[in-house]
Amino acid sequence: MKTKESQENYLETILILQKRKGNVRSIDIANELDFSRPSVSRAIKLIKEKGYITVDESGLIKLTEEGKEVAGAVYEKHVTLGKFLITLGVEEKIAMEDACRMEHVISTDSFEKIKAHAKKCMEK
Structure with a gap:
């Protein structure tokens, strides 16, 4: 599946944060990329819809197998x-x-x- 540059940056950032911290939330991504929380929330929603991540009820973000790839x-x-x-x-x-x-x-x-x-x- 083809991804856009911004989506790739988000996925790479999630991977890096998972390696560094273990658990990743939207606020962690916002802080790492110096983006606003609303911008990150919109991006996370789109990336989730594409099947690259899951977000559990507590807000933890995890890469799917395709997202990890x-x-x-x-x-x-x-x-x-x-x-x-x-x-x-x-x-x-x-x-x-x-x-x-x-x-x-x-x-x-x-x-x-x-x-x-x-x-x-x-x-x-």
């Missing part, structure tokens, strides 16, 4: 591209900001080639 793929691109740019000499802050934008537009084929090349470079 999308979030994991976006996160892998972010980390890999960021590290690769750093090895090229890009300042870490800029590298991670660029990786955040690149992760949404790079094709799977191009990413896999970059990932393989980056792995070879980092092994040396």
Whole structure:
């Protein structure tokens, strides 16, 4: 299923927060992204309707299997591209900001080639 960049950012953020905190609520996402609570609530509703997350009666947000898949793929691109740019000499802050934008537009084929090349470079 194709996702929009903003949805991918939310899913990636949920994944990161789950790793960091365990439980995730809308307020955690709002704080992490520095977004308003109403904006996050609207986004969460849309992402839930697409089947990427569940929200229980206490407000805990969990990624579904499909949500984990999308979030994991976006996160892998972010980390890999960021590290690769750093090895090229890009300042870490800029590298991670660029990786955040690149992760949404790079094709799977191009990413896999970059990932393989980056792995070879980092092994040396």
